[in-house]
Amino acid sequence: MLKIYEVVLAMAGDAASIAERIERKDSDLARQMRRAMHSVALNAAEGMGNHAGNKRQRYSSALGSAREVLACVQVAQAMRYIGTVDAKVLDRMDHVIATLTRLVYRRAS
Numbered sequence: 001m002l003k004i005y006e007v008v009l010a011m012a013g014d015a016a017s018i019a020e021r022i023e024r025k026d027s028d029l030a031r032q033m034r035r036a037m038h039s040v041a042l043n044a045a046e047g048m049g050n051h052a053g054n055k056r057q058r059y060s061s062a063l064g065s066a067r068e069v070l071a072c073v074q075v076a077q078a079m080r081y082i083g084t085v086d087a088k089v090l091d092r093m094d095h096v097i098a099t100l101t102r103l104v105y106r107r108a109s
Contacts, residue, residue, distance in 0.1 A: 002048045004099045008041050008062075011096050014089045015069055018082065022072070025081035033072035039065035040096070047103075056104055063100035069093065 015037040023030035040062050047058030070093050076082045 021082045022076045036065045036068035059103040
């Protein structure tokens with residue numbers, strides 16, 4: 001099992017809490033964030049069971065969605081739907097994004 005998957009699941013819990021706060025002001029943005037988070041977890045899980053190019057494509061999709069989750073948080077803050085977000089939560093999102101970036105862009109062996 002990919003070690004980052006456990007971190008992705010923790011990120012999903014974080015995202016759920018943030019989406020609940022966003023939903024009070026903008027249900028569409030909260031829904032978009034949830035869909036993106038689902039995509040991160042599901043594509044990461046699917047990538048673990050794929051080979052070569054398909055694996056990289058699943059991780060690439062997970063990466064794009066992880067960036068989207070972070071963007072939803074940033075937009076919600078910019079729109080003043082939510083205040084500050086715990087630094088540990090943002091660090092976890094950054095960690096997931098960085099790890100997926102390495103998986104997608106590492107040189108083929």
